[in-house]
Amino acid sequence: MKVAVFSARAFDRVFLEKCNSSYKHELVFFEERLTEQNVSLAAGFDAVCVFVNDQLNRKVLIELSKNKTRLIALRAAGFNNVDLVTADELGLTVVRVPEYSPYAVAEHTVALIMSLNRKLCRAHSRVREGNFSLEGLMGFELHDCKVGIVGTGRIGRVIAKILNGFGCVLMASDPSPDSECESFGVKYVSFDELCSKSDIITLHCPLIPQTRHLINAEVIRLMKTGVMLINTSRGALVDAKAVIKELKSGKIGYLGMDVYEEEADLFFEDLSNQIIQDDILARLLTFPNVIITGHQAFFTQNALKNITETTLANITNFEEGRKGVNEITAKTVMK
Ligand code: NAD
Numbered sequence: 001m002k003v004a005v006f007s008a009r010a011f012d013r014v015f016l017e018k019c020n021s022s023y024k025h026e027l028v029f030f031e032e033r034l035t036e037q038n039v040s041l042a043a044g045f046d047a048v049c050v051f052v053n054d055q056l057n058r059k060v061l062i063e064l065s066k067n068k069t070r071l072i073a074l075r076a077a078g079f080n081n082v083d084l085v086t087a088d089e090l091g092l093t094v095v096r097v098p099e100y101s102p103y104a105v106a107e108h109t110v111a112l113i114m115s116l117n118r119k120l121c122r123a124h125s126r127v128r129e130g131n132f133s134l135e136g137l138m139g140f141e142l143h144d145c146k147v148g149i150v151g152t153g154r155i156g157r158v159i160a161k162i163l164n165g166f167g168c169v170l171m172a173s174d175p176s177p178d179s180e181c182e183s184f185g186v187k188y189v190s191f192d193e194l195c196s197k198s199d200i201i202t203l204h205c206p207l208i209p210q211t212r213h214l215i216n217a218e219v220i221r222l223m224k225t226g227v228m229l230i231n232t233s234r235g236a237l238v239d240a241k242a243v244i245k246e247l248k249s250g251k252i253g254y255l256g257m258d259v260y261e262e263e264a265d266l267f268f269e270d271l272s273n274q275i276i277q278d279d280i281l282a283r284l285l286t287f288p289n290v291i292i293t294g295h296q297a298f299f300t301q302n303a304l305k306n307i308t309e310t311t312l313a314n315i316t317n318f319e320e321g322r323k324g325v326n327e328i329t330a331k332t333v334m335k
Contacts, residue, residue: 001319003073005263006034006054009268012075015308023312033264039063047315049072052295053264056082057065065090071318075311076298077154080234082208084330090267095314095326100153100285100298100306107160108297109202109232112256115291116228117142122288140199143167148198150214151205152178152186159202162185171198174205193330195219200228207234208333217242232297235261242282247287255290258297267294 005016007030020027027049030041034054040063042048048069050056056072061083064072072082074096078296081189089092098226113119118139127135149156149172160170160181172181173191182188191214195201201223207212215229215238231238240261246252260267262278276282298307310326317325 001046001071001315002040002044003028003047004047005029005253006032006170007051007268010049011304012308014219015304019305019308019312024310025315025318034060036060036063040071041055043067045069047073047318049073049315050081052076052078052081054081055164056087057266058086061086061090061092065092065277069094071315073311073315073318075259075307078206078234079328080236081271082328084328084333088113089193091319093197093323094328095318097307097310097327099298100310101303102154104300104303105155105205105297107209107231108293109155109159109161109204109230109256110260112230112232112291112293113142113200113202113228116256116289121291127226134309134331138198144169145199146171147202148172148189148194149201150174150191150194150201150203151185152181153204154200156204157181157234159204160184168200183302192222193220195222198227199224200230201235202230205233206238207236213239213242214245216240217245220246220251222317223251225251227251228254229258230256232256232258232319235259235263236328237286240284244280246285247284247290253289255284255287257284257294258291259295260292263295 003025005027009032013029016027032038034048034050036059036321039060048064070093070095072092077096077098080098080104084121088285120136123137123211143166144167147168147170149160152172157178157180163170164184170186171189171194173189173194177188220242243252243255247255260281284292314326
């Protein structure tokens with residue numbers, strides 16, 4: 001199939017071109033993300049292959065449909081950037097990579113927890129400058145620490161296993177509790193109870209209308225003073241303004257985030273020669289107890305290989321009429 005690949009970085013090209021030698025699709029790479037302004041680039045392509053910050057709102061989907069695109073192949077698990085209701089209405093098929101490596105995201109999540117707790121970034125900068133003082137670097141032990149996992153799907157389950165190894169006391173909230181997690185002692189509680197009892201809260205639920213700003217001023221009020229909040233799921237799960245207020249007050253003791261609600265115009269770009277115009281992100285970057293990474297939790301060799309392989313197989317399945325495999329529709333999400 002003729003496929004327009006958007007948000008294509010050098011590493012995407014390397015992995016896709018290598019893997020495509022056995023699929024033989026006609027891939028055309030565009031470095032820019034797909035938006036309302038450049039959707040005409042996709043004219044004449046049967047499929048668009050997109051990533052997390054490509055814009056697939058109603059306007060873009062209508063244009064794609066007019067231009068005879070029939071397939072949207074996501075190189076990601078999350079699909080919050082696609083207006084699925086409009087896609088269904090227009091008869092556009094949307095496929096994704098539901099599981100490529102839950103270990104990649106889970107391990108990065110634990111890296112954020114450990115780096116914040118043991119203040120590794122500050123320690124590293126200090127030692128490089130010849131400052132070997134331990135002042136301000138004291139951490140706490142994860143053993144016996146109460147950790148609340150919001151969403152124990154593929155990624156949350158792996159985190160539960162890793163943190164179980166650390167000897168943490170694990171709580172979770174999820175409308176569909178996982179029996180494997182329960183088997184090694186994860187206790188399912190309400191979201192409010194999880195917030196009020198956890199020393200560390202880590203988010204692994206999808207971004208859907210019901211979970212937008214799940215972490216807001218009201219919920220933060222329930223939390224323990226000094227709580228550690230980790231978000232490697234989707235930025236809009238967290239009301240960043242409310243978090244800034246409580247970082248300033250000390251209610252939130254640590255923040256680790258790999259995703260940010262307004263990341264689309266920032267992440268994946270080298271903006272080091274520019275002035276960051278986003279005042280919320282700029283303020284977050286000033287706190288010594290905040291670590292931000294630019295949506296890299298997925299970024300391992302294993303994950304990229306799996307994403308590439310599944311994406312190209314998804315396109316071939318569609319081309320050869322095998323519908324349903326890794327397909328996502330508004331109806332399947334409502335279930
Ligand atoms: P998954 O679908 O396997 O699991 C999500 C879990 O969340 C499910 O068990 C579901 O029941 C639960 N859930 C739904 N609504 C909830 C709510 N209101 N409260 C608590 N739990 C709720 O998804 P996954 O593969 O584990 O991925 C989780 C999220 O991680 C994805 O939605 C995606 O946004 C994000 N993600 C981020 C990266 C990254 O690089 N940072 C990479 C991959 C995925």
